[in-house]
Amino acid sequence: MKITQIAGFLGCGKTTLVLKLSRILADDGKRKVALVVNEIGEIPVDGKVIEESGMLVKDIGGGCICCEVAVSFGKTLVTLYKKFNPEHVLVEPTGVAIPHQVKTAAKMGMRDAKISIGAAIVLFDATRPAELLDMDMLGRLVVNQVEDADILAISKVDAVDEAVLDDVAQKVREHNDRAEMLNLSSFTGVGLDRLVEIILNWEG
Amino acid sequence: MGPMNTLSYTEKGCYTDHGVSGYGVAVRLIRKEPISEVLLKEIAEEMMLSIAKKCKELGARAIGHIKSHIMTEAGTIKADTIGVSHGAYSTGHLEHPVMDIYMAINSIVQGIPEEAVKAATLEGLHEVAEREDLTVVKEKEHTYFDEFDFMTTKQEYLRQLEEQFSDNDTEDDD
Numbered sequence: 001m002k003i004t005q006i007a008g009f010l011g012c013g014k015t016t017l018v019l020k021l022s023r024i025l026a027d028d029g030k031r032k033v034a035l036v037v038n039e040i041g042e043i044p045v046d047g048k049v050i051e052e053s054g055m056l057v058k059d060i061g062g063g064c065i066c067c068e069v070a071v072s073f074g075k076t077l078v079t080l081y082k083k084f085n086p087e088h089v090l091v092e093p094t095g096v097a098i099p100h101q102v103k104t105a106a107k108m109g110m111r112d113a114k115i116s117i118g119a120a121i122v123l124f125d126a127t128r129p130a131e132l133l134d135m136d137m138l139g140r141l142v143v144n145q146v147e148d149a150d151i152l153a154i155s156k157v158d159a160v161d162e163a164v165l166d167d168v169a170q171k172v173r174e175h176n177d178r179a180e181m182l183n184l185s186s187f188t189g190v191g192l193d194r195l196v197e198i199i200l201n202w203e204g
Numbered sequence: 205m206g207p208m209n210t211l212s213y214t215e216k217g218c219y220t221d222h223g224v225s226g227y228g229v230a231v232r233l234i235r236k237e238p239i240s241e242v243l244l245k246e247i248a249e250e251m252m253l254s255i256a257k258k259c260k261e262l263g264a265r266a267i268g269h270i271k272s273h274i275m276t277e278a279g280t281i282k283a284d285t286i287g288v289s290h291g292a293y294s295t296g297h298l299e300h301p302v303m304d305i306y307m308a309i310n311s312i313v314q315g316i317p318e319e320a321v322k323a324a325t326l327e328g329l330h331e332v333a334e335r336e337d338l339t340v341v342k343e344k345e346h347t348y349f350d351e352f353d354f355m356t357t358k359q360e361y362l363r364q365l366e367e368q369f370s371d372n373d374t375e376d377d378d
Contacts, residue, residue, distance in 0.1 A: 010268030010312050011286030039310060064219065095268055095312065096219035127290065131266055138266055138314055141222040 001081050002116045003089050003106045004199050008123030009132055009142050010095030013155040016186040017123065017195075018092045022055050024196050025088055032086040034058070036076060038065040038093050056084060064094045066101035074108030081113035088118075088199065096141060099148035119202045121195065122149035123184065126160045129168045146175045151198055153184040153191060224268060226312045227321040232342040233333060238301030241281070247336050248272055248283035248307075249292035255311055255328030256288050262324055265315030270325075272309045276302040305338070 006014050006021070018035060026033045035057040058076050065073035080089060093102050099120040109115050122145050125132060132142045146152065152172060157165055169181060180198075184191035239247070252270045259267060271284040274296070281296035311325045326343075333340055 011284075094219070096222070096224050125286075128286070131287075138222065141219065141224070 001077075001086055001089060001114060002118045002199075002202070003077065003091060004118035004121065004202070005091040005093055005099060005102050005106075006121050006123065007093050007097060007099045007102065007145055007149075008095065008153075008155070009125065009138065009145065012095070012123040012125040013184075013186055014092050014095070014123060017153075017155070017184070018090050019055075020186050020189075020192060021195060021199070022090055024192065025090075025199065026055075031088060032084065033088045033090065034080050034084055034086040036060065036065075036073070036080075036089060036091045038069070038073070038091075038097070056086070064097050065091075065105055066093060066097040066099075070101070070105035071108065073102075073105045077106060077109035077115060078112045081109070081115065090199075098144050117204060119150040119198055120148055121151045121153055121198070122146060122179075123153050123155040124168070124172050126154050126156050126165055126168045129171055133171060143175050146172055149176055149179045150202075151195070152176060152179045152181040153195065154181065155184045155186070157183040157190060158185040158188045222314065223265070223316075224312065224314045225316060225318040225321045226268075226310065227318055227325050227345075228308065228310045229322075229325060229329070229343065229345050230306070230308045231329065231340050231344075233305040233307060233338045234341055235303050235305075235336075235338050237337070238303050239305070240301045241279075241296075241298040243336075244274065244281055244298065244302070244305070245283065245294040245296075247332060247338070248274060248281055249285070249294050250336075251309075251329055251332045252283050252285040252292045253288055254332050255309070255325050256285050258324035258328050259311070259313045259316060259321060260288065262320045263316050264313045264320075264324075266313070268312035268314060270309070270311045272307055275306040276304065278302050 006018050008014055022033050022035055025031055035055050037057055038060040058080065060069055060072055060076060063069040077089065080086060091102065099122060103117055103120060106115065106117060124146065133139050154165065154168055154172065173181065182191045182194055252272060255270045256267045267287040269284055269286050274281040276298060278298040278300045279296060281294055283292060283294035285292040309325055309329060311321050313321050330340060
């Protein structure tokens, strides 16, 4: 059971991407895919939206899975493994979660389930780079997320022009020169095939 | 040291030090005149923008997201915004106009405390509801709307939604 997280700040398009990826990965039932969705704010809107798509989804509320409810996350993975044994679990952490802490929390399930840790795919919203990287605002949090990325996906690329996109890529790259970077649009489908390839073949 | 010992557990979340606060509420709204899909989407978007605007007025530095999920006997609608300047978006479909609406709202904001996020969320919700002739008949914090079966009959579906409001003692009937 491979655990792949789709991380990134609030509003960057995680839920839309998770829905698209899960359908592609499931490949009309050829693969078993489960989703774990975590939201702060107590009302799991995203989980409900995904559930309506017919996918197996586990909501974790009451806090963030990378810190406050990390133990619940580990237990949820074990339960999924024992009851459903999916080949792939896509995890949508809160938009404020720190990816390496999500990985650490996922490893808690390794004692009771055969789990491998997939890529930390971190989305960065191309439509609001100044807001996200402003160090006086969210900057430190978002930079932490970018630094932790195995894969950096610049999201909503259909909503910005090429010059803006180049500038965003350059700014993001300053904080992580190790991760593969790709352009993503869940709306047009740009980047989806590459992400599926990464999820399937990632070996850490 | 095993992975179980590598995380430190505190009452604070990883986001607390960055000034991110969240608030969630579920409401039941009714209207004397049926609401079409188009109008309901407009109202939901208007609510999202109103909440975002009020958060900024209360001192929010950035809007994480204001999201909503609306459930009715005729289908579901989702509406959200990541800030007034970004606009609001909605998706979903209603098979026919409705008078009875169950709505969950989740507001995540940076730069103001949870009490301020709560105030902005409730004010935005109530102001737009009143303007659009919607009556808030029930309101409850932290209601999950998750203990129901999407495949059941419409009557049973609504009964289960209604039950969510009477599960514990935090109910606030108007």
